[in-house]
Amino acid sequence: MGGGHLLTKITFFERFEQDILSGAKTITLRDEAESHVFAGQILPVSTFEADRWFCDIKVIEVVPVLFSALTEQHAAQENMTLPELRRVIQEIYPGLEQLFQIRFCVVNTRAHSIN
Numbered sequence: 078m079g080g081g082h083l084l085t086k087i088t089f090f091e092r093f094e095q096d097i098l099s100g101a102k103t104i105t106l107r108d109e110a111e112s113h114v115f116a117g118q119i120l121p122v123s124t125f126e127a128d129r130w131f132c133d134i135k136v137i138e139v140v141p142v143l144f145s146a147l148t149e150q151h152a153a154q155e156n157m158t159l160p161e162l163r164r165v166i167q168e169i170y171p172g173l174e175q176l177f178q179i180r181f182c183v184v185n186t187r188a189h190s191i192n
């Protein structure tokens with residue numbers, strides 16, 4: 078991995094929010110620009126559409142993976158079928174072969190209160 082800017086937040090499309098909060102979705106596949114995170118890092122998560130915070134995640138690992146090497150196991154961790162996952166990735170990252178799998182767990186779903 079090169080020396081890109083460390084990510085300090087991450088966004089997901091709103092349609093994936095419930096899958097993330099329920100624990101059904103435990104990985105996300107991103108391009109190189111969004112791969113600069115490290116194991117143990119806590120990231121605030123917002124919706125892509127409205128930039129609305131909905132949880133924090135802890136990064137468990139970041140692993141390079143090729144689009145052509147995606148398996149049913151990757152799809153299951155995205156709570157999708159493999160054809161669905163391939164279609165989603167092609168829509169977001171058309172023609173991109175080199176992806177990065179970020180495995181995560183949800184660590185916080187409520188905004189901190191000062192009271």
Ligand SMILES: CC(=O)Nc1ccn([C@H]2C[C@H](O)[C@@H](CO)O2)c(=O)n1
Nearest residue numbers: 088089090093105106107155165169
């Ligand atoms: C801006 C941007 O790229 N946002 C993304 C990228 C990916 N996702 C989801 C879609 C799939 O479930 C996985 C794999 O790419 O991650 C997303 O929600 N938002």
